[in-house]
Amino acid sequence: MFHVFPFLQIATVFLGVVHAQIHPSAPARYVTLPSLRDQAAIVDNWRDERLENIPVLLNKYSVDAWLICQRENAEDTLWWSVKGATEYAPHRRTVLLFHTNTSSLAGQPNPMRWVDNTGDVWAELTSIFKTYKARRIALNTDKEVAFGGGLHVGEYEALAEELGERWLDLREVNEPMLAVEYIAARVPGQLPYYRDLQETTWALIGEGFSEKVIAPGITTTEVTDFLAPVMDVEWWLREKMLLLNVTTWNHPRVSVITPDSFPGWAGTKNVIQEGDLLHVDFGITAMGLNTDVQHMAYVLRTSENETDALPGLKVGMQKANRMQNIVLENMQAGKTGNQVLKECLDQMAAEGIQGQIYSHPIGDWGHAPGAVLGFTNLPTFVPILGELPILRNTYYSIELYAYHFVEERNETLRFRVEENAFWNATTEKWQFVYGRQEQFHLVNATRRAETRPLFVVQP
Known part of the structure; x- marks a missing residue:
């Protein structure tokens, strides 16, 4: 059962605990990225800076060499974070060898790289291992953590055959x-x-969740009939992204929030009406980085002269914001994801908040490596990935929902929010990269420009 308190009492409680407003003061704008040529140089510099830490990582885990073996169209997951900006696939068989930059390999490129389709690479690797006296050679063979398990079975068999018992059977490690x-x-x-x-x-999101795109009674969340003469919000977002020279790692999911609507990771197929509470979940990709954001919008009942979201909806948003604060406050580096999750759930219970947390790392990937804090189907404990430690110098998607009974609608709804946060090395605290949603996007049909064609995607 959900706790139902008098509305004014809830409003007083949550207005008192929400931190200072961090909703951006000015409307978000489309930011022009550098040219593709300049982006490539910037991204390669980031990669080189990250590669400089390889010897430190190897020493941390007492590994002498880290061997990546892959073929075109059968890449190791790690490849996408070590390749050059203008590389789109490894060629032939591409072998990478990371080392600790000591003794015989001091001054050698890190990683050392071979592109081979003759078999010569095996003799060279054997010679290097002998000279380097590598005792612990890491392979990406983990069966639980995807980012540490990118070695394909065929490549593993090739390594075992070519390097033999001396260099794998006795020295191979999984880290x-x-x-x-x-x-x-x-x-x-x-x-x-x-x-x-x-x-x-x-x-x-601001443009997609506005009267520029949405006409109540006409626009749909997702297209319901390909012969229909109007565009839906999901595909408007996809088209608009192309004009901005960014792409995405997941299709936008737009839905109307109802008491029963939590449709997994799909949108809904609704004609958007006045009074609807809308939700979107999507992110963009550019320069090797990914965003992941969830926002909500309210479609004003302009036919009834409504000018703002219902007070009960605002309190629901405040509950979700409070949950975000709780997560950031408890996410201390070194704790496991499950430890942080339990602390958050305990604090929510103490404050009378009901909801669910399912936060995750983000960066090179939309769902990046590292400790997770809950899954939608594992709300209190996540095996393996939940037992990993929270790392410094990373980004996280603070993803969750709060339950709230909206008295004006006589409904208990999920208030679903998500924003990306970064580790601030100066303060040693997490903070949102751009801000977080604390105010609903409002769709006001009375402001629709009469001269603007419906659903035209403007550059």
């Missing part, structure tokens, strides 16, 4: 945290561009 820590780590230069991507994500 998935090598890949987790390398891929998850951010460098300072990424943050300004990541903020720009966040602002562009907000701008997309």
